[in-house]
Amino acid sequence: MRVVCLLLKGKEERLHRRDQYEERLQSLAEACLSFSPQVAMGSNAVFLEIEGSRHLFSADECILRLKEVLQVLDLSASLGIASSVPSALAFARFGKTSRDTLPIDALADYLQPFAPTPFDEVELFRKLGVATLGDFMKIPRRELPARFGKLGLLAYERLLEAERIAWPRFQPAEKIAERVDFESAAQIHTFEPVLFLLKTAFQRIFLRLYAHRKKLAAFTVKFHLNKFSARAERVSEIVLPLPQSEVKNVLQIAAERLSKELELRPLEDALEGVSILVADTAPFHDTQRDFFSKVEEEREAWASLVGRLHERLGAQAAFLAAPAPRLLPEASWSKTLDEKERGTFVEAPLRPLRLLNPPLRLQRLGEWLIAPEKKWRLKAFQGPEKLEGEWWLGGFEREYFRVDTEGGEQLWVFTAPVCVKPGSPRALYLHGFYD
């Protein structure tokens, strides 16, 4: 057996996110499959058995090629070659080439090479003056289990390579991608034909997603252009406002986005086909849908509608409103596209459905409230409701009244100081209408 260990180090510390780190490790392991079918992944190392590939390339050539792989993947790693997995790992970790000179800390690598965890007893060996694995091997074998149990013995056996280690085979993670092609490349003048391709691709995608109990959250659409084209493909990335489990909903959103895109920037050449790559998913908990409840479907359809309106009208025109933790009435809600951001329900006094932005300055003349182009005759009012706070943002202070007009309208008006100076005169504003 001849094992190569690639132990990631150095600049990989820049990869703060664990998932990012694991992704890189996966890529390395996947690349290693081209050298040997026997590849395993440790917590920060990749192992490959190269004995069986000796007729394809020498160990030196293998190392040379692995270095190229690391370079292409922009990774740096220590490399160890040995006749067993633990020795290869320990050599890579401690930069040694002889077992006996390895420090006693390497025992942990021998016990669990694929997921090394600190071996507490190492400290005891150190106290005993056992500094290297060579010193360790000098301890009479039969005295080890009486002090360190089966782990002591296991370590000894593994150092002698008398104990075989099960090799966890690496399998690359599955990517969900589907491609659908025209029979022959076609010039695209309308979006209709693309929609057919997309529909087929999404149907396949969702079949696979259902199997994984996943919903679609984000995806990439690739337009594959005529192979003689100067540009081989066009890519669009789409993040859904709410994860979807229905083809029709996703198709609507994708159609909104892509048709607009293609309208603005037509494809450079004839289209050969379309592929969709799933970029992100969300768990789909219900294994079976509830026949009698349409809640989830309605929510998805609602989110799809918002997503489409958002795509068509723009972010400022179509959105969801969520309560915001502010006392100032016009700031007490915010725009969102994420239905999950529902905010917190607040037991505030009755508020009007329509607000004027900005509030309209009013004049009061006797029983009349007068705006530049309209006037209301005051019939009755309730209040005041005094709102005051947000001093950390500069502060505000208003006294609100609900005013019933003779015309049957109900207005929401407030008085506020015209400027921040204490004792400054107050002005009257119309802020909204009750419906």
Next chain:
Amino acid sequence: MYAELECKTNFSFLRGASHPQELIRQAAELGLPALALNDFDGVYGIPRAYWEAKNHAPLKLITGASIHLEGPSRLTLLATNRAAYGLLCRLLTASHAGKEKGQALLTWKELESFLAESSAQGLIALAPLEADLPRLTALLPPQQLFLTLHRLLDGHDAQRTEKALWLRARFGLSLVATNDVHYHVHSRHRLQHALVGIRENTPLQKLGHKLFSNGERHLKSPAQMRALFKDLPEAIDATLTIAERCTFCPSELKYRYPSEWIPSQHTAQSYLEELTWAGARKRYPQGIPEKIRCQIHAEFALIQKLGYADYFLTIQDIVAFAEKEKILCQGRGAAANSTVCYCLGITAVDPSKFELLFERFISEERNEPPDIDVDFEHERREEVLKYVYDKYGRHRAAMVSAVVTYQSRSAMRELSKALGLEVGTLSAKKLEKVFAEKAAASETKNAATLIDELSEEMGGFPRHLSIHSGGFTLSADPIIEIVPVEPARMEGRTIIQWDKNDLDFLSLLKVDLLSLGMLSALRRTLALTGKELHSLHPEMNDPATYAMIQKADTVGTFQIESRAQMSMLGRLLPENFYDLVIEVAIVRPGPIVGGMVHPYLKRRRGLEPPESPHPKLEAILKRTLGVPLFQEQVMKIAVDLAGFTPGEADQLRRAIGAWRSSGQIKPMAERLHTGLIAGGLDRAYADRILNQVAGFAEYGFPESHAASFAMLAYASCYLKCHHPAEFTCGLLNSLPMGFYQAHTLLDDAKLHGVKVLPVDPHESEWECTMRSGAIRLGWNMVKGMREPEAQGILAARPFTNVHDFLRRTSLRRDVLLRIAMGDTFARFGLEPRQALWEVLEFHRRTLPGQADLFLDTAYEKTHSSQATFSSLNDFSRIQEQYHAFNLSTHGHPMMALRQMMPLPKLNTQTAKKLPNGSHLSVSGLILVRQKPPTAKNMTFSTLEDEFGFLDMAIPPDVYERVKEVFLNECFLEARGKIQKDTNSYSLWVLDLRPLWRSAEPSPLRIEPTQYFH
């Protein structure tokens, strides 16, 4: 008119935003006839409000509390008379009993049983609209139950009114108007918002409607309230009716000391006199001097006049118990001014010898209860507390609380969080340094200014109650009828809801039963030497002891063992007891900040004449060579030169004590300054006095207190000088205490020729013991060892070999591993590593539930091991002993290091022999790291080697360069120049380098005993 009946102070923690005093002052200003304070689950703010209300007659203070009842709502209860107040206290006590802090809750069943008592007729309940009225109306008649209605202009007023009117009709109750007051003035609503942010641990920006939507919950004038309730005048009138019915005043809390144990033929006064004279005869065996007799008579007269005889007797009883149980104790503080206390054995200082003033202790003018603090051995104080509880019962004895308040730094940190600044895990101190930067990065407008303004308002706000270090209050009547009692965080402890000063406001008496580690060490040392404390050289003038003190050879002694004290000893060169009193008092922020230290030293050395800048100061400052060092002197100067009355001077003393937590000191300090200049002092001297006052706020000693401590300092020095082995043994057995760790105490003892024997399976007891003049380390020195385990060893010995030891004792694995490597099994002929090998086998074979085909579960060693291990070198041997015992009997680590690596030839002692200003290098172990705020950014440290200590002073520029090494390494080589001042030596550091220069960290880490302050 209108009386406000619902008002929360800042003792409704993180809810109310005004001090009780502020609310009282504002209520008086608005012309309210009465104000009821009803904090959540307590009457915490009542004493302070009462004290303030005394100045604002005819404003009536109504006492109440808002209790948390089962269910969603609270219930406000007001006490109309003394009996109802007692019931309220009991009810609050019950609501806290057995609950987590801040989780007080009263069940309906409990409420029902309390309201069934006759005194419940004196309670008035104010129920919110959400209350469970069907249940409440079943418990309380309509004349005792009112429905509260607020007009808060928050948009819900109409809805509330509608509901209130319906409930009134439905249950036949009267409505009462209240404004649910949370702060005294409108502008305080900002702070109230911020408090909510702190309470919810959420930035204000995210709180939204959790905040009150306006600032209307402030005290309003009768006219404002009448205008708000013009449609319901009867609700306003009801406030006055209720206020009239509330006649209870906190001044009714008359205090009676428990006195049933006073012999029947005696009054408290006569019994006190009898005990005092008996004590005086013991104190003055040659006959009581006339001067003393007169002083005692004078004190008796004042004690009788003020009715404090019971109090003295109570303390005497506790002290007598301690004496009977051979628990060392000694009174400290102002009580040392009293000859009666001295005769009763409460204090150890004879006031006549130090010209101490009884008036400093009790003064008719001040009319406040005396304050006696007594220290007990720290390990045995529990016995004293138990005695107090047993004698008086838990219903009559309780510990006072300490109200922990927000200081400017802590307020700033909490407010920064509330205003959304990125504080993270920064401590308040660290935040202060980066505050400007953080505030500038904040999205909040003018964050720095806002936080500054709010933290000023919030300074002194109560944060939580904690256990006072030893304050007890005792009463003849059940204490829970005087003040509610609630559980403290410490298991089994209960505290009253008032702190020490609050008791003073109500003229309630308290006693401080404190603990002091040195008393434990002294008791042990005295037991080993067979001596009595009072017989230790009674004149306190032993030349050998003072010679030792002058050499600053005071490691392990009381009060004068710190680096700063030792440095001062070498310059001050104490020759007599009063010098020790000064030594104890001078190394304090008061004299240091006041710039009094150097003038005193100069005068002492005759380099400057001991002149006073004013003739009136001569008498005051004569004994301190014209330099004010003690609190009493500053007070006396205030009276004699600045025109303060003695009462005002005492207020100044109190204000100094509360400097950082209240704003009272500012006007008083200004008055003192002006008064001193008007009294004839020059401005520079007045400035120094004022600086010293500021320093006393940080920490300063009164003379009587310094004298009490100096007695213990002398006793510890005497014992160290004449019985170094026994003294060290006593200290080791009393750890943790003092400044130094066991290894330093032991190395110091070795330098004094004391022989130290290691822990031995056959010889060691639980504690360290004396064996033929040598210290035999006890099992208590072993890290992680518990006394029952050690007792098991004592019971099982002798042992035939290590296997026998392992088989017949039951030590934990970690302890066994430590003692094996700590060379404890040398007695059985085993090297540490071989011993460890045996322990490992023993442990594996005796693991429960381990059935191994190849191992016998019964541990019977039948063959010896074939494994061989190299011997430990000297350094490793010392290192392993440190791991096991935090000390080494094998030697100082520096001794071993000298064999391992080339080190500077000079050591901490030879360095001291070089001429002043010589450049040198010396290596050692860092013992102390200090950066006192009073030292102008200088850093101090102490280097220790096998020959002794050397102080180091690191100037700021060098510190910046070497701080990585200084803070992270424990073995250092220091380069610098030696500085000498009489017997004081220090190294002015120019560079520091680690001894361990490899990339690997040092294998032995010994943490310093003092860190930065």
